[in-house]
Amino acid sequence: MxxxxxxxxxxxxxxxxxxxxxxxxxxxxxxxxxxxxxxxxxxxxxxxxxxxxxxxxxxxxxxxxxxxPIEEVIGEIIDLKLDESAISILEFKREHVFSRTKIARGHHLFAQANSLAVAVIDDELALTAKATIRFTRQVKEGERVVAKAKVLKKSKMRTIVEVKSYVNQELVFSGEFVMFRKEHVHQEG
Amino acid sequence: MxxxxxxxxxxxxxxxxxxxxxxxxxxxxxxxxxxxxxxxxxxxxxxxxxxxxxxxxxxxxxxxxxxxPIEEVIGEIIDLKLDESAISILEFKREHVFSRTKIARGHHLFAQANSLAVAVIDDELALTAKATIRFTRQVKEGERVVAKAKVLKKSKMRTIVEVKSYVNQELVFSGEFVMFRKEHVHQEG
DNA sequence: ATTGCTATTAGTACCTAGTCATAAATTTTG
DNA sequence: CAAAATTTATGACTAGGTACTAATAGCAAT
Missing domain, CATH: 1.10.10.10 (Winged helix-like DNA-binding domain superfamily/Winged helix DNA-binding domain)
Incomplete structure (x- = not known):
């Protein structure tokens, strides 16, 4: 035919x-x-x-x-107020999910949140020292995750950043990050 | 000439x-x-x-x-006792570190630990629900990180996995992961 | 100075996977 | 059936080669 x-x-x-x-x-x-x-x-x-x-x-x-090495920040930053708040968006594609289940792998949600926490800090260098995180809902392939970071507490030594990530208003991830700034970075990672 | x-x-x-x-x-x-x-x-x-x-x-x-999507596990698993313990090794290269400082980006340490926690669980599907993590020492480009996972508590609903990561006996990362297994995965991410 | 050797250059035929232009054959449609 | 659209054929040309043969250049040792 x-x-x-x-x-x-x-x-x-x-x-x-x-x-x-x-x-x-x-x-x-x-x-x-x-x-x-x-x-x-x-x-x-x-x-x-x-x-x-x-x-x-x-x-x-x-x-x-x-x-x-361009992907210094995971996700696209769409709003940034240094030492205050930041927002980034990441679309979850094939490479972010488990191939069998199409469910997002946790570390990509963590990576988006963590790098946003690093970016929001107004300092030459910021490193994560501690984090407590919670995955509250599965993220599926094709969904766009909006991560919102808010600086909760800021002192000379450390900054506490809260990050909440959503897929259409629904909370999928939340975490509290304790960040160290440049001078304390030498003792702690 | x-x-x-x-x-x-x-x-x-x-x-x-x-x-x-x-x-x-x-x-x-x-x-x-x-x-x-x-x-x-x-x-x-x-x-x-x-x-x-x-x-x-x-x-x-x-x-x-x-x-x-072959990198279902981040790092190379060198020992695995299902529902008991697991060990993986990851060499930190240029793509894992901040370009300026050559210090490892936290989410790669997390990714190694998290995917090891997923791998150690003897079930079709395991997802991270919660985690508390600590970065205790900086990891630099070129270093090999050995992550050791140990199952602490196991119930029908959830499994608690502890992961400690080392660079030559020195603790660089530790975390406690609360993992959900397949049937509970539908409610929680 | 001539021989011997390597290195270099030149030239030819051929190859693949094309382009571009023109023409012819075939099929479809009004 | 005839016009239009579509398909096929043909020939000349291109880049960037391979493979092979032959000529020439440079230099050392006898």
């Missing part, structure tokens, strides 16, 4: 996005049309040739390797 | 490993030799052509994307 042009192009796009290293010849074979048809399709769909596609994947990879 | 063959080949290797997308023509230009010389050099050094090199980078990337 032969596909219509529209259907073929739809599947072509799909196929190429899944297996970008496929050549025109292999595609022509797969769809039972001539190589020229595939090339016309690519032209219409503005899909570059296989060597371009391979290069794009490689360049992406290269850029990513170089910019690895 | 002209380089010796050995020196040129040494630099060629270096150049290609740094910028794998460079063509023979550009290399010939760079080293002031003919394109054939470059090709002989590549032949002798068993360096594939530029398109192969690009593809290798791209394939690496692709494999990595596909195998991302």
């Amino acid at each position: 032969k596909l219509s042009k529209k259907e073929r192009q739809k599947r072509l796009k799909q196929t190429i996005s899944e297996t970008p290293f496929i050549t025109d010849e292999e595609l022509a074979d797969k769809f039972g049309v001539s190589i020229q048809t595939i090339r016309l399709d690519r032209l219409e769909l503005a899909i570059p040739e296989v060597r371009e596609r391979i290069k794009n994947v490689a360049v992406q990879h290269f850029d990513k390797v170089k910019s690895l | 002209k380089l010796s063959k050995k020196e040129r080949q040494k630099r060629l290797k270096q150049t290609i490993s740094e910028t794998p997308f460079i063509t023979d023509e550009e290399l010939a230009d760079k080293f002031g030799v003919s394109i054939q010389t470059i090709r002989l050099d590549r032949l002798e050094l068993a360096i594939p052509e530029v398109r192969e090199r690009i593809k290798n980078v791209a394939v690496q990337h692709f494999d990595k994307v596909k195998s991302l």
